[in-house]
Amino acid sequence: MTVISSKSQIGIALVGAGGHAAVVLDALRQSGFAGPVAVFDSAPTGRDLLGEPVQKGLPTQDSHPAQNWLVHVAIGDNRTREGAAAALTGRGYGLATIVHPSAIVSSHSNIGVGSCMLARTVVSPRSNIGFGCIVNTGAIVEHDCNVGNWAHISCGAIMTGGCKAGDRTWIGAGAVLRQQSKVCDDVVIGANGTVLNDIEHPGTWVGTPVHRLEGRNET
Numbered sequence: 742m743t744v745i746s747s748k749s750q751i752g753i754a755l756v757g758a759g760g761h762a763a764v765v766l767d768a769l770r771q772s773g774f775a776g777p778v779a780v781f782d783s784a785p786t787g788r789d790l791l792g793e794p795v796q797k798g799l800p801t802q803d804s805h806p807a808q809n810w811l812v813h814v815a816i817g818d819n820r821t822r823e824g825a826a827a828a829l830t831g832r833g834y835g836l837a838t839i840v841h842p843s844a845i846v847s848s849h850s851n852i853g854v855g856s857c858m859l860a861r862t863v864v865s866p867r868s869n870i871g872f873g874c875i876v877n878t879g880a881i882v883e884h885d886c887n888v889g890n891w892a893h894i895s896c897g898a899i900m901t902g903g904c905k906a907g908d909r910t911w912i913g914a915g916a917v918l919r920q921q922s923k924v925c926d927d928v929v930i931g932a933n934g935t936v937l938n939d940i941e942h943p944g945t946w947v948g949t950p951v952h953r954l955e956g957r958n959e960t
Contacts (some may be wrong), residue, residue: 746849753778756799759761765790766815767815773829778793783797799829801842807917808883812836820909836872837854844859846863854872854873857875858870859880869888874893876888877893880896882894883899894912907925910927913932915934922938927944929945930946
């Protein structure tokens with residue numbers, strides 16, 4: 742995986758300037774990264790992000806050439822993050838993976854490029870995290886789990902052993918997946934939800950145990 746370290750001389754361009762981006766930028770700094778940082782957003786308000794000025798739009802090869810810059814899309818919404826990353830890789834940019842120094846990531850796990858492992862997260866052996874994922878503060882991905890591309894495991898969520906979360910899933914804060922349970926693509930699990938059985942239909946699922954909210958099939 743492409744993990745940014747204090748020895749990196751390449752720059753990092755963050756795309757996004759909201760609350761999640763602030764957490765990602767802080768994780769990057771906590772990691773000891775000493776290279777240049779730029780922040781971009783589609784609608785900057787003239788403010789800065791933790792002291793970094795916010796620039797409008799996306800990085801370009803003229804201002805931030807791909808041979809000198811990696812990008813990290815720091816946007817919480819899964820589809821928006823996926824779309825922005827596709828646009829940037831189409832321009833020739835590589836994606837940076839950011840790992841907070843307090844994260845516990847097994848050397849026997851695999852983290853896809855463009856993902857972030859935030860403070861006090863745990864990724865246990867033989868687990869796989871896809872491209873562009875967020876494993877948010879305090880989340881646990883136990884042994885033998887698989888997390889699809891562009892998924893978001895929210896703060897304090899727990900995937901117990903052998904679980905699967907599909908592409909663009911959003912596991913809400915404090916939610917728990919029982920061991921070996923499988924969640925298909927494009928599912929939202931509400932905060933503190935409990936998944937006891939496989940979920941085979943996209944949509945929003947809430948409660949303990951979770952049930953599907955009718956008419957809510959978007960992520």
